[in-house]
Amino acid sequence: MKKVLLIFLAILIVPSISFGQTSSDTCSATDSATPISASGVFAVSAVNGTAPNPICPDNTNSASNGEWYRYTPSDDYFVTVTTNLTQNSGKDTRVHIYTGTCASLQCLAGNDDVGPTNYLSTVYFSVTAGETYYIAWDNFWGVSSFDFELIESYSPPTVSFTTSTISAPGTDRGAVDMNGDFLDDIVSISTSTIYVNEQQSGGGFVLKNYPLAGGTYSASWSMAAGDFDRNGYNDLVYGNSSGAHVVKANSTGTGYSIAATSHSVFTQRTNFADFDNDGNLDIFLCDDTAPNEYFINDGTSLTLWEGDNPSAPIPGGLGVYSSGGNYGSVWIDYDNDGDSDLFIAKCGGEEARRRNHLFRNNGNLSFTEVSTTANMDDALSTWSSAWGDYDSDGDMDCFVGSSLSSESHKMMRNDNGIFVDATTSFGLDVFNDYGHENQPFDFNNDGYIDIFSNGNILLNNGNGTFGIISAGIPQEGAVGDLNNDGFLDVFNSSIYYNNGNGNHWINIELVGVASNINGIGARIEVSSPSFNNASSKKAQIRDVRSAQGFAYMSTLNTHFGLGSDTTINTITIYWPSGTVDVVVSPSVDQSIRITEGETLSLETTLTDDLILYPNPTKGKLNINTTYGLENAVYSVFDITGKRVLNDRMSTNTIDVSELSSGNYILRIINNGLIKTQKFIKQ
C-alpha cells in the first residue's frame, strides 16, 4: 500500500510555493477568509481552533482543537486531500470534510490514517462547481503543524471511491436487498434490533429499525442473507461465539422474528445454500471450536445437525475436525458441473486442524472431501478465500488469503479441477497486506474480476497479472451497488462510493421457481464480444453466493463488468434445479431480472443422436453419440422434474444403480447444446 502511494507521490510535481489561504480557528471564520479554490499545498502552523464536530473518520473520538478551511471548486472535480507528503513524515493527522453550513455541517468524508503504519491522512471525494466545502483538521493525535495538499482532477484514479457517511447503528454487516426491490440495502445488527437502511429508488437511504424479540446472539462474527421461506424478503443468519440466530422477515418485509437458533456453535462464516438440492435454502454454520453445523430446510421447518451423524442428511458431515478450526466457508462450483461445492478456509492449532477443506458435491446429495487430490489442503493461516475466473479460461480459480505476514497469500489456478499455485505468475507474491477478508468482484467493470483484500483492490489486469491498488476503501466491508450506478461500492461504517469510469456492465437479479428463490448456487455465464467461448477470453462466469469473505454479506445480485463491450450475446443461467435459461442480446448498462424458466433454454438437438443401452437398465447406462463428451455434464431428472443425479462425464458410461425403479430423463449439456433421452431404471 505504501509503495503504491510513494510512487504516486513521486510522480506528482509538488509545488513549493505557498498559497494565500490560511487556516481559520472556527468554521464560521472561514466564511470571511479566502477560500481554497484550486489545487495546492497548504501549511497548517498551529492546531488551536475549535475542534471539528461531527467527527467524520471511523475513529469517532473527539479532539480538543482543530483548524478550518473553506473550499469552493471552480468546476466539477474528483478531489484528493492528503497529508501523505514527505515533509510530514512521522506525523499523525486526522481530517474531516463537510458540506452544508457552519451551523449545520454534514460529513462528506473523513480519514484518520492512510494505512496501518502510516498515520497521515488521505481522503477522496467528488465536488460540484461553486458549492462550498469545509476542510477541518484536528489534534486528536497531538499534531500541531503540518502541510496538506488538495488535488483537483477531472478523472478518477483507476479505481477510486468517495466516502459518504451513513447512520447505521449496531454491527455493520450487509449490503444486500432486504425490502424486495433488488436494490442493495445496508444491514446492521444489534441483539435486539435489525437495522435496515433501505436504498431509495431515487438514491439515498431511509433507516428502518426493526425490533427483534428474544434476540440473544449478536452478529459479531458473520452474517448471511437469503430468502429461505421464499416470501420475497431476504432472511438472515448471524451469530457470535455462543450461538447463531436464523432471523426471518415477515410477509411484508417490515418485521423480523427468530426462526431458529443454534445454542452450540462458535459461529464463524455463515452461508445460505441449498445443499440437499430440494429447492429450499439450507444454512451452513462454520464452527471455530467444534465440528461444523447446518440447518436443513425441508420447506416447512429448519432442523439443526451438528458434525457427523449416521441419521443426518449428510451422514459424514461437512468438516468434522473435533476441535473445529473452521473460519471461512464458501459454496462454489469449482468443477463446472452445475452444483455447489464447499471450500472451507481453516486456521489455528495443529496442522491437521488448519488444513483447508474442499468438498465436492457428487450431485446425489453426497459430498466427497477432495482437498488433497485437488491440491487445496494448504495449512496456511487463512480466514477466507476469493473464488473467481481470474484467468478468463472458464473455471473458478481461488485466492486463499493469508492472515499472517509470516505466510504468503496463495493464488491457486484451476487446471481442470486440480489447483496449481500460480501466486508468482499472477504477480501476487509481492502483495503483503494480510487479514481476514477476501472477496471477488469486478470493481472497475473491465470484465476481469478483481479481489477486495484487506484494504486493497487487487486489480486484475486481464493479462494474467494483478496490480495492487490502495483505493481509499476500508480494510474490509460489504460490497454492493449502493447508488445503483452499475459500479460496486463498499459499506463499513461509511459508504465508499465507487467513482466509476466509462466501462459497461450488467447486473443480474434472479428469481428462482423450482430452485431456491434467490438462485443461490446458480452458475451465470455472460457471453459478449470480448468474452465468449470462441475467443481466448472465455465467457465470464459467476456463482450466486451467500456469502463470501469472512464476516460480511455482500449483494445477492450478480454483477458483471463488460469493459468496452456495448452488446451482450447471451446470459445463460444454470439453475440449481437443472433448469437452463438463456437470455439473448440484452442491453448493457442495466439491471435485468430473470425468473427461472421464463426464457428459451439451450438449443436442443435431436435425441436420435443419443442412444442409451441397455434400456431399461439395472445399473449402467452406456451412451452412444456422435458428439464428443469431454466437457459434458449430465443430469438425471425423475418424472417430477427433480434433478436426482448430476456430474461431469468421465467415461461414456453412467452409473444409475442408486436410483429407485422408474422412468427418468437423462440430459447432457455439451458445448452449449442440450441432448435429452428417456430411460427406465429397473
Next chain:
Amino acid sequence: MFKPYTYIALLLTLSLFASCTKDDGYVGVDPELISPVVFNIDSLPYDNLSEYNFFEGNIADLNPVYGVLPYGLNSALFSDYANKKRFVWMPKDSTAKYVNDYTTFDFPVGTILIKNFYYDNVLPDMSTKIIETRLMIKLEDDWTFANYVWNEEQTDATFTTQSKFLAFDWELNGETKSVNYKIPGFPECFTCHNKYDTPLPIGPKPQNINRNYLYPEGSKNQLAKWVEQGYLEDNYPSEIKSLVEWDDESQPLDLRVRSYFDINCAHCHSDQSYCEYASMRFEFNKTEDISNLGVCVESVFYINPSITHIVNPGITQRSALFFRISSDEDQYKMPLIGRTLNHIEGIELIEEWINSLTQNCN
C-alpha cells in the same frame, strides 16, 4: 488398562506398623490418614459432584476432606469477577513431578483438579452462590474435563457438557453489578485447555503455585505443603521464577503485567495453542522480550483505522491489545472465552503499563 481401585469412606485407619499402645512405652507412630475421596476411574465422570466426596459437612461450605488440598495461584484468570476455590487431590502413593518453572506439573494418573466458581453477595438476599465446579481429571493417557453445575438449593451439582447462561446481579465493593455468566460447554473448556489437541491444566505450574497459603495449621509455601502431603517430589529448585500477584502494587509494574498476561492470555497465545498463529507469546517465561507482548508489532487483524500496533507505546488508542481487553464485543474482546464483562482493574493495569512504555516503533 489402569487398574481400577476405590477408596471407600474410611476416615481414619491405623497403619499395620502403628500397633503399639502407650503402655508399651514405645514411641507411637502417627496414624496414617486415608483420603475418603471416592475415585473409580472406570465410572468417571460421576453424575453428581457429591459422589466424589470431596467435601465434608454441608457441601456448599466446600470444606475439603482429608487429601483434598486447597491451593491458590500467584495470579489468577479473570472470570467475570467470579471467586474461585481450588483444590487438588491425588490417589494414594501418587506424586506429581516438577518439570520446569513454567510447565504444568507432571501429575500422576488419577489427579483431580477441582475449581469452584462462586459469587458472594448475590442479590436480592446477598447470599453466596456457587455456580459451577470444574474438574480436570488425569486419566491413563490424557486429562479429561468434567463440569458440574450447582443446583439452586446449593445441595449438589450435576454433570454437564453443555454451555449455559446464568443472569444475576451481585454486589461487589458496595456496587451492584450484573452478569450474564456463561458456564462453558466442552468445546470452550477444550479450546483454552489444550496443546495441539492434547488437554492440559493451565494454573498449576511451579511459577504460579510458588507462594504461601494459609492452611488451617498455619501459612506455608504451597510447594512445601504438597511435598509434605506426598503430592510432589521433593526435587524442585530452590529458586523458581514466579508470577507475582498482578494487583500487588508493591511489585514492579512489568512483573505485574507479565503475570496478568500469563494467566489471562498465554493459554491461547503460545506455541501449539488455539491462537498459535498470531505472533504474541504471552507466557511469563517469554515476556522479558516485550516484542512477544506485541510492543511495536504491527496489528494485522483489522479492528478500526486507528489501531496500528498490538501495543503502541504510550498510545492506548492505537493499541489492539488495549482495545481488545477493553471491549465486551464478541468479535473484538480478549480473552475471547471466559469473560463477558470488562475487567476494570485489569484494564487500568494495562493502561498504566502502555502509558509507561517509551519505545519508538518507527
